[in-house]
Each structure stands twice: as structure tokens, then as C-alpha cells.
Amino acid sequence: MRTIRSRTAAAATAVVLAGLSLTACESDSDAASGAQSAARPESGAPSQPGGGAGGTGKADGEGSGSGSGSSSGQGASSGQGKGGGKTGGGAGANQGAGSGSSGACTGANVKVVVSKVKRPINHLLLTITNSGSRACDAYSAPLLGFDDDQSVTRIIEDSKPQSVVTVAPGRSAYAAIQLSGEPGGDTHGRTAQRLSVHFAPRNGSGSVGTPAKLTLPANTHKDDNAAVTYWQSSASDALTY
Known part of the structure; x- marks a missing residue:
């Protein structure tokens, strides 16, 4: 009887141990399965909506920043270019205002006098004096007509100054x-x-403004070779020629 009970007890113990072993195996299997499940979000992080939104947001931020910088740079460059143009124009305008030039000298803004001179012989001196409140420019040479001449008096080209007076x-x-x-021949x-x-205009074509009408000094003798210098x-300087 004791032998049967011992065998029965041993068999019961074996059953209990087998059950415990099975339970332990299932626990180990569940633990491994849980560990793998917890790891999946990490391995799949780049494909998550949150992660994708974060990536897009970064890309948009970089693109916006770069675009803004480029646009700002171009704007600054454009602004500087325009500013430079405006400054140049302003400087030109200020120079013109500073000189106070009213344009060409004409009979309306100058007093004209013609007079005899001792040297050189056979010369007259033509003088214009600005009677206005602003400077004027004496362009080219005076366009002269003696009495009823049909053409203007020849201009001495060698007398042309380096700049407008x-x-x-x-x-x-x-x-x-x-x-x-020079004497000789029928002049x-x-x-x-x-x-x-x-008076000549700036472009040198024709005449401009009011002419002056003068009475010549007594016994003024001239011929077809008469000529006049530039202003x-x-x-x-004028009487050098």
C-alpha cells in the first residue's frame, strides 16, 4: 500500500511540476511578445503621421527661411539700385539748381555792347553782360548780320573754347x-x-530768343572776309584772333 501511495504522490508531483513549467513557458513567451510589440513604434517612427508632419514642418521652415532671405536680398539689391539712381538724379538736379543757369544767353537776359579796339587793327569787341538774376550759357558764337546781309558772318573755328562759357x-x-x-582781290x-x-541754342541749330540790334561805331568798314570768334x-582771349 505504501508503494502505491508513493507512486501516486510522485505522479501528482510530476503533474504539478509540468503545470508550473508550462505556466513559466507561457509567461516567457508573453514577455517576449510584449517586448517586440513595444519596440515596433520605435522602428516605425519615421512612418508615423506625427513624425511625417514634423519632417514636413522642418522642410517648410527651411524653404520659407531660404526664400525670405533670397527675396529680402533681392529687394535690398533692387532698393540700392533704385536709390543709387535717385541719388544720381538728385545730384544732377541740385547741380543745375546750384548753377542757377536759365539756359541760353539771349537779348532778353543780357546787355550787348559793340566797341572799337586799338589792337588788333580792324577789330571790334562784342560784349554781353548778364542783366538777369540767374546765370546763362553763351553757346557757340554770336550769329552776326551787318546791315541787310543775307547770311551770317563766318565763325572762326580755331577760337572754339574747351567748354561752354x-x-x-x-x-x-x-x-x-x-x-x-587778308587784303587782295575784290572783297x-x-x-x-x-x-x-x-544767339545760338544749345543744340547749335538756328537761333534762340530775342536778338540784339546795335548801331555800329562810326566809320566801321568791313568786307566779305569778316569773321567772328566763339564766345x-x-x-x-577773344582778341587773340
Whole structure:
């Protein structure tokens, strides 16, 4: 009887141990399965909506920042270019205002006088004096007509100055008139009484403004070789020719 009970007890113990072993195995299997499940979100993080939104947000932020910087840079460049253009224009305008030039000198803003000179012989001196409140520019040379001449008096091209003569208020410009050229041949010499003075425009075509009408000094004798210089800033420069 004792032997049977011992075997029965041993069998019961074996059953209990087998059950415990099975339970332990199931626990180990569940633990492993749980560990793998917990790890899946980490391995799949890049494909999660939150992660995707974060990635897109970063890309958008970088794109926006880069675009803004580029746009701002271009805007600054454009602004500087425009500003530079405006500044250049402003400077030009200020220079013009500073000089106070009212344009070409004409009979309306200058007083014109013609006079005899001792040297050189057969010369007259034409003087214009600015009677206005702003400077004027004496362009080219005076356009002269003696009495009823049908053409203007020849201009001495060698007398052309390096720049236009600007005449400030109260100041003068000068031109010398050669009454005759080299002697010889029939030059149709005669005594002239009147002189008309027209003024050249900036573009050098035709005349501009009011002409001056002058009475020549007594016994002014001129011929077809008469000529006039460009306007000069001094009488001595004009009478060099």
C-alpha cells in the first residue's frame, strides 16, 4: 500500500511540476511578445503621421527661411539700385539748381555792347553782360548780320573754347569781330552802320530768343572776309584772333 501511495504522490508531483513549467513557458513567451510589440513604434517612427508632419514642418521652415532671405536680398539689391539712381538724379538736379543757369544767353537776359579796339587793327569787341538774376550759357558764337546781309558772318573755328562759357549775373562774355581778312582781290569792302546779334541754342541749330540790334561805331568798314570768334570768358582771349 505504501508503494502505491508513493507512486501516486510522485505522479501528482510530476503533474504539478509540468503545470508550473508550462505556466513559466507561457509567461516567457508573453514577455517576449510584449517586448517586440513595444519596440515596433520605435522602428516605425519615421512612418508615423506625427513624425511625417514634423519632417514636413522642418522642410517648410527651411524653404520659407531660404526664400525670405533670397527675396529680402533681392529687394535690398533692387532698393540700392533704385536709390543709387535717385541719388544720381538728385545730384544732377541740385547741380543745375546750384548753377542757377536759365539756359541760353539771349537779348532778353543780357546787355550787348559793340566797341572799337586799338589792337588788333580792324577789330571790334562784342560784349554781353548778364542783366538777369540767374546765370546763362553763351553757346557757340554770336550769329552776326551787318546791315541787310543775307547770311551770317563766318565763325572762326580755331577760337572754339574747351567748354561752354557760363555767364553769371553781372558778369560778361566776349567775342572779337574781324572786319576784314587778308587784303587782295575784290572783297566788296563797305561801310556798315547796323549790326544784328542772334544767339545760338544749345543744340547749335538756328537761333534762340530775342536778338540784339546795335548801331555800329562810326566809320566801321568791313568786307566779305569778316569773321567772328566763339564766345570767350575774357576780352584778351577773344582778341587773340
